[in-house]
Each structure stands twice: as structure tokens, then as C-alpha cells.
Amino acid sequence: xxxxxxxxxxxxxxxxxxxxxxVLLVAIGGAVAKYDHKFSLPRFLLCLVGVTFAHIAVNLFNxxxxxxxxxxxxxxxxxxxxxxxxxxxxxTSVRAVRAAAxxxxxxAALIGLYLAMVAGLLVAVFACAGAAAILLYTPLLSRWGxxxxxxxxxxxxxxxxxxxxxxxxxxxxxVLLLSAPPGILTALLLLLNEFPDVAADLAGGRKHLVIRLxxxxxxxxxxxxxxxxxxxxxxxxxxxxxxxxxxLACLTVPLSIIVSRDAFRAGEDFRFLVPMLGKNVIxxxxxxxxxxxxxxx
Numbered sequence: 283x284x285x286x287x288x289x290x291x292x293x294x295x296x297x298x299x300x301x302x303x304x305v306l307l308v309a310i311g312g313a314v315a316k317y318d319h320k321f322s323l324p325r326f327l328l329c330l331v332g333v334t335f336a337h338i339a340v341n342l343f344n345x346x347x348x349x350x351x352x353x354x355x356x357x358x359x360x361x362x363x364x365x366x367x368x369x370x371x372x373x374t375s376v377r378a379v380r381a382a383a384x385x386x387x388x389x390a391a392l393i394g395l396y397l398a399m400v401a402g403l404l405v406a407v408f409a410c411a412g413a414a415a416i417l418l419y420t421p422l423l424s425r426w427g428x429x430x431x432x433x434x435x436x437x438x439x440x441x442x443x444x445x446x447x448x449x450x451x452x453x454x455x456x457v458l459l460l461s462a463p464p465g466i467l468t469a470l471l472l473l474l475n476e477f478p479d480v481a482a483d484l485a486g487g488r489k490h491l492v493i494r495l496x497x498x499x500x501x502x503x504x505x506x507x508x509x510x511x512x513x514x515x516x517x518x519x520x521x522x523x524x525x526x527x528x529x530l531a532c533l534t535v536p537l538s539i540i541v542s543r544d545a546f547r548a549g550e551d552f553r554f555l556v557p558m559l560g561k562n563v564i565x566x567x568x569x570x571x572x573x574x575x576x577x578x579x
Contacts, residue, residue: 295345295368295379296338303471304337305330306570307438307464311445313577314457317525320450325397329445332393332409335386337437340416342383345369346376357482387416397448404453408444412436425487427494430476434469456523463511463531464573467566470504474545474562478555501545508538511569528576534569537561 312326348357349369368374394409415436419429442461447453476483476492477500484493492500515531518524544558 291368291373292382295342295374295382297341300341301334301337302567303437303468303570304333304441306567306574307441307468308333308445309574310460310464310570310577311442311457312449313574314442314446314460315449317577318450318454320452322449325401325449326445328393328397329448332390332397333441333445335393336390336412336416339383339387339390340419340437342379342386343416344419346380346383349376351487357479387413401448401451405444405448408440408447411440425489427489427491429488429490430469430472433472434465434467438468439465456518459514459518459523460528460573462514464570466507466511467569470507471562471566473500473504474541474559476500477559498546501542504545505542508542508565512538515573525577525579527579528573530576530579531569531572533572534565537568538565541565 308326308330311329312321315321315326346369369376369379391409391413394405394412398404398406398409415432419432439461442464443453443457446457473491476490477497480492483490491503495503512532512535515524515528519526519529541558541561544554544561547554
């Protein structure tokens with residue numbers, strides 16, 4: 283197989299476009315460190331590589347599990363959900379994907395260990411929490427109805443706060459509070475992406491929130507949580523915990539209103555689902571990006 287084809291296949295396998303989320307989360311933590319005049323470029327870059335590799339490991343382990351449980355064979359794939367499709371199509375093998383998952387997780391763990399040595403043991407706590415979530419998400423957490431919350435914590439809030447701590451060696455109330463909206467948004471990204479997969483996930487033994495609450499109940503959780511993320515941002519600026527340019531993140535509010543409306547009427551209707559999922563990705567990534575820009579300004 284030509285090298286170009288191999289690279290394209292593995293870019294699909296690791297779901298490369300979705301790794302932008304990790305980059306932006308690390309960018310928020312780095313931007314706050316820069317704002318506090320404690321920025322370190324080498325530590326920032328190590329965080330960026332470590333978190334990205336951990337995110338790749340999540341995606342790869344998830345692909346293996348979904349293929350082995352048969353979820354990938356039943357799901358209706360969209361550009362935003364349903365996996366890469368490489369394993370069902372025979373483009374890659376379970377053995378190769380599992381090996382790549384272990385390798386990327388090992389690299390992330392080694393970077394976390396080094397940062398714990400130079401910044402403080404709290405980095406190791408964050409890293410261990412992330413590793414546990416990676417390994418337990420598919421076999422356990424997604425079956426207990428806490429997969430969304432775990433993803434929001436470990437691939438959201440802990441990345442922001444952990445990046446700040448790894449760079450500065452300290453934690454502040456500001457960065458802990460600021461890490462809440464990105465965590466909520468990560469959880470909501472996963473929540474809406476579960477809408478097209480309800481039948482396949484149910485057959486595969488998952489019990490996520492959309493299955494437990496139904497489409498209407500999950501939509502209510504989405505709307506309430508999304509509103510809470512903006513309330514935290516506005517309250518943080520109002521109380522002078524965040525600099526006022528952080529309000530730039532509220533530029534995504536109009537699109538959030540549209541997606542909230544669509545979530546109520548989408549259900550299993552793919553006419554609404556795919557556009558809704560695309561807009562939700564813009565909300566999550568756009569809000570995270572604008573938060574980072576706000577702190578840099």
C-alpha cells in the first residue's frame with residue numbers, strides 16, 4: 283500500500299480532525315498561564331503532545347471495543363459519529379489498532395510522569411485519572427451512564443487545569459472555575475454524538491444518557507448544561523475572576539440557541555441530526571478557542 287494511503291487510513295483511524303479539541307483545551311490552560319506571567323513553552327508543548335496522544339489512545343481503544351462488540355456493524359455512520367469504519371472495512375486490524383492504542387497511551391504516560399517530576403505530583407493524579415478513564419470508558423463507564431460526565435472531566439476540565447498546573451506548578455480558583463465550561467462542552471459533544479447511535483449502542487450493551495433519558499430528556503440535559511457553561515463565563519467576568527475579553531466565548535450563543543431547538547426535534551431523524559452535530563462541533567471548538575483568545579487579549 284502506498285505511504286499516502288497508509289497515512290490517510292491511520293489519520294481516519296485516530297479520527298485526526300477530532301484531536302483539535304485536545305489542542306484547544308491545552309491552549310486554554312496555556313493562555314491562562316501566559317496571562318498570569320508564568321508561561322513555559324517547553325512544558326506547554328509537552329502538555330500538547332501528551333494530551334493529544336492520550337486522546338488518540340481513547341479513540342483507538344474505542345474503535346477496537348466497538349468493533350468487537352458489533353456496534354460498528356450496526357451504527358449509521360456520520361461525519362461526526364460512528365467511528366472511522368476502518369476495522370469493519372478491513373482497512374486495519376484489531377491487533378494493529380490495539381498496539382497503536384497501547385503505544386500512544388504509553389507515550390502520554392511517560393510525558394505525564396516527566397511533568398509530574400518537574401511540576402508536582404498533582405500532574406500524576408490528573409494523568410492517572412485520565413488513564414483510568416481511557417481504559418475503563420468503553421467496557422464500564424459508558425455502560426453505567428457516566429461516560430459523558432467522565433469525558434467532560436478527563437477530556438475537558440482536567441486538561442485545562444492540568445495544563446496550567448504542569449506549566450506553573452500551582453492551581454488557582456480562577457483556572458479551576460474556568461475549566462468548568464470546557465468540561466461541560468466536551469460532555470455535551472459526546473452527548474449529541476450519541477443521538478444517531480442509540481439502537482447500535484443499546485444492542486452493544488451501552489447505557490449512556492440518551493438511552494437512559496430518551497431523546498427529549500437528553501435534549502433537556504443538553505440545553506440546561508449548555509446554558510450553565512455560559513452562566514459560569516459571565517459570572518466569572520462579573521466577579522472579576524476572568525478578564526472581560528473572556529466574554530468573546532459568548533459569541534457562540536446564537537448558534538447554541540439554534541442547536542438547542544434542533545435537539546428537541548431531531549430524535550432519530552437524520553435530516554436534522556447531521557447538521558445539528560456539525561453545528562455542535564462548531565459551538566464546542568469555537569467556544570474553547572474564543573476562551574483562549576480572550577485570555578491572550
